[in-house]
Amino acid sequence: xxxxxxxxxxxxxxxxxxxxxxxxxxxxxxxxxxxxxxxxxxxxxxxxxxxxxxxxxxxxxxxxxxxxxxxxxxxxxxxxxxxxxxxxxxxxxxxxxxxxxxxxxxxxxxxxxxxxxxxxxxxxxxxxxxxxxxxxxxxxxxxxxxxxxxxxxxxxxxxxxxxxxxxxxxxxxxxxxxxxxxxxxxxxxxxxxxxxxxxxxxxxxxxxxxxxxxxxxxxxxxxxxxxxxxxxxxxxxxxxxxxxxxxxxxxxxxxxxxxxxxx
DNA sequence: GGTTCCACCCGTAGTCTCCA
DNA sequence: TGGAGACTACGGGTGGAACC
Numbered sequence: 001x002x003x004x005x006x007x008x009x010x011x012x013x014x015x016x017x018x019x020x021x022x023x024x025x026x027x028x029x030x031x032x033x034x035x036x037x038x039x040x041x042x043x044x045x046x047x048x049x050x051x052x053x054x055x056x057x058x059x060x061x062x063x064x065x066x067x068x069x070x071x072x073x074x075x076x077x078x079x080x081x082x083x084x085x086x087x088x089x090x091x092x093x094x095x096x097x098x099x100x101x102x103x104x105x106x107x108x109x110x111x112x113x114x115x116x117x118x119x120x121x122x123x124x125x126x127x128x129x130x131x132x133x134x135x136x137x138x139x140x141x142x143x144x145x146x147x148x149x150x151x152x153x154x155x156x157x158x159x160x161x162x163x164x165x166x167x168x169x170x171x172x173x174x175x176x177x178x179x180x181x182x183x184x185x186x187x188x189x190x191x192x193x194x195x196x197x198x199x200x201x202x203x204x205x206x207x208x209x210x211x212x213x214x215x216x217x218x219x220x221x222x223x224x225x226x227x228x229x230x231x232x233x234x235x236x237x238x239x240x241x242x243x244x245x246x247x248x249x250x251x252x253x254x255x256x257x258x259x260x261x262x263x
Numbered sequence: 264g265g266t267t268c269c270a271c272c273c274g275t276a277g278t279c280t281c282c283a
Numbered sequence: 284t285g286g287a288g289a290c291t292a293c294g295g296g297t298g299g300a301a302c303c
Binding site for chain 3: 265276277279281
Binding site: 059061082 | 291298302
């Protein structure tokens, strides 16, 4: 974790920290994240995934493996949007794993301010690069990727990769899990559906309950069905496949009140 | 010269926060 | 509780670099 403080900020920030007052704790340390990406890169995992990724680009400037690594890093930091990419790069461990050929971090000896310098993968930039690629590249690459091909790619490559790494338990236990992803009530969320949920986030049949009951709420959502591999002692779980979407008929609860928890 | 990629910029809409 | 302003996410446009 990098923390650069100016003199006037110290009392304001350090004192509450000493008393255990914190609004948010970063769940991933720089060292742990760097170790993860060293494994992924050193064992050629990201490169192998990139070879089959359904890239929307006809020619490649920024490598696909960097796109995949950036997406993983954003998820690790729970970044909701690409806007956070410069901050994730500056504070996370991805840059350390990638090495100075992709970017290096330096702390100014006088001011103590940390800065990042990245050579990039082309010479189209006008300003000094703070990230290996522009956040707009990640955003538009993701937007242009065909969702159907992406889902098919994940469902094919994830089990293939896990099998090659010998990560499947010999007993071969798989669990089907359905979750509901709640979104704001905005019809621009394509293929989302409004369902009636009870106070435990279980979908219920509006024909069989009183929708005016305040315990029930109409909520817009997507449904995610995941195939998860576990061992009997539940020491780990691996998501090996999934399907998303939420047309009303597909999202209707199979058994009122017995649905999965919202996630 | 045409095409593609992407860095950079801008406008818009949605969401959040603050305050009366 | 509602309005104003700030913030954020996103789509679209532009122009330069790279390549054929």
